[in-house]
Amino acid sequence: MDKSRSIRVALVGNPNTGKTTLFNRLTGSRQKIGNYPGVTVDKKSGTWQSGGRTMTLVDLPGAYSLAATSPDERVALDFLTGHLSGEEKPDAVICVVDASNVVRNLFLASQVADLGLPLVIALNMSDAADKASIRVDAALLARRLGVPVVRTVATRGEGIEALGKAVLHAVESRTLMAEVPWPEAVQRAVKYLAAGLEKEGAQSLAPGELRRILFDRHSAVLERAGWPAGSDPEPLLAASRDILTAAGWQPLSAEALLRYEQLGHLTADAVSFPEKRVRTWTERLDTVLTHRVWGLIVFAAMMFLVFQSIYAWSGPFMDAIDGAVVRMQEWVAPWLAAWPTLQSLVVDGIVGGAGGVFIFLPQILVLFFFIALLEDTGYMARGAFLMDKMFGWCGLNGKSFVPMLSSYACAIPGVLATRTIEDPQARLTTILVSPLMSCSARLPVYVLMIGAFIEPTYGAIAAGVVLFTMHFVGLVVAVPVAWAVNKFVLRTRPQPFLLEMPPYRLPRLRDILWRMWERAREFLVRAGTVIVAMTIIIWALVYFPRPDAVRERVVEELSVLNDPDAVDAAVSAAYIEQSYLARAGRALQPIFAPAGFDWKITVGVLASFPAREVIVATLGTIYGIGGEVDESSGDLRSALTREFWTDGPRAGHPVFTVPVALAIMVFFALCLQCGATVAVMAKEANWGWAIFGFVYMTVLAWLGAVLTYQLGTRWLG
């Protein structure tokens, strides 16, 4: 074949067999892996150099069959049949097979081979199979199947060279897997179907593709074959399937029976299991972790521990960063003393605002440490098992659990992860409620409020409890929301829910550290770009206008005091009170008055709609300008506690009370203040639903905040 053209190779296989781990090894990429099915939901390409050739490797979502009942499986099918827009069929396919479960994994390989694609089998996780004394005779299997079989351990990079050679060989000689000896009825039905399609003027299809249409309830292949729009394919399908029925085959189960029968013969003696079944670690752990009583206790205890640690472990690091921010302000301020406006922009605006957000990096790291741990050990699937019933009644799928848990990190991957949900309506519901999960960007708000108002009054345990509760508010609200959406808007019917429970695995520190670093980088980039930009705008709106009349008036009023510091502070305060931001804030404050917010919190909340961390930066900037330049906003917490109402019914009382702090947290817990998430929702559903999501969450957030404040002031005084 043409040596200059780059060879295109696809990675397919059952979910969680190590396709992405292999992909990362071969291409040097860093795509996300995790020990649960459905990590990869979209195709990803990379370059693979092997044997002097350059290949384009494409990692695909996992699938048990080509029936493609969910959007992610559909991506795999469309890619393999060459129907993905702008993509040709691959030149060869690596089917990644779990060496501990060869027969089931080969079912998909057999379907892929049927599409006429040259195939190589990667017997992955052979280390785990060895440990369980499961023997696979790769050479015998290769001879029987007719395609190369290569033992690999993707995590350690074993077998990679052999895999490269095998792929090049497969491309050159187009090695095809042994075909299933189809019964005469199947052949007849396929011919009948082909003739019928031709009569309708549809694109002509290979026999393997025709078998997909015949055997799968609603195959996407039919749709892609150019079946005439508007005409109903059902009569033709029914007539073709009747041929099978007449011969005694159930059309929708015939394929599984035939393929598994053939695979049974082909793998006989090539795969052997240990005589005496050994009790695996997974079995032992599951007797406790999925137990109906112990399982729940461990689950609750673990969640509590996670949030307690987020709070407890990051304290010292936070103080260190806090100190660094203050030192930086002190260091920069004198340099810019000659230009007071620029000094204020840099010290109060950029360093005070964005620096205030940087302080929360330690919490983000601790949170992601735990999330990575849950994902890599295999506990995620157990969580889904334990929680399914609690979410199932409201129309959420057990498979909603993974997207929802991912949303605790960030709603964007969470919304993408809904692609593993077959039912379009259950998927849409999950997209709509996922942003209610408390993402890591909310953490700074919680920590700021808890640190300033809960911990000093109620202690460290209470602080952990409040943090834990805030992370549950969204989840608790999500259930009735999903119920209402399903009941009144979408009318979802129950869908099958099957989730493979992966074996527990010891996570690799490298993978965990990498994920923490990735997240940290994302957080810092966000703080350095969007948040700095927002901060500069906020700073300008707080700093201007600065008419001299204001200063002169205050100086004159306070001239008797003879205390220049007090005069300076009063001047700053007077400037802020008449700034553009204050005018806007005062105009809008009545909206949030029932939640106990003053105008500063109001503008903070409103400025945070593009990205929720902006609240911290905004408060940092406002109080930074308000304070004296050189000892400014580093300590936002204490600045908040020193804030009093200047007018209105509560004049002279502190603005921030425990109910106000709680109301702010509840507002942020429930509100969709993230432009990027709205955009992803629009992409995965459509703009209509994205706007719906935004509106309902904003309304809910306002109600939640008002309710919290009103009840809070009643109970806590």
Add this chain to the structure above:
Amino acid sequence: MSGEICPLADLRAGERGRVEDGTADHPAFQRLLAMGLLPGTEVSVVQVAPLGDPVEVEFRGMRLSLRKADAATVQVARLD
């Protein structure tokens, strides 16, 4: 009682069965077929979730969590 035919959903934690048949046109059964839960395959119920649903079953050395409604599409003959 051994040999008795019942839906997979009726097995309790720790019980085993051998698949006899299933509701061929049910989407859940088709997916189970693709995973290799065919007539003749042995299957056991490992755990039942806290609220009685879903169940965790094991067959062909793999563990699967599925809802009782879906498990009811599979008919098994009880073993032991």
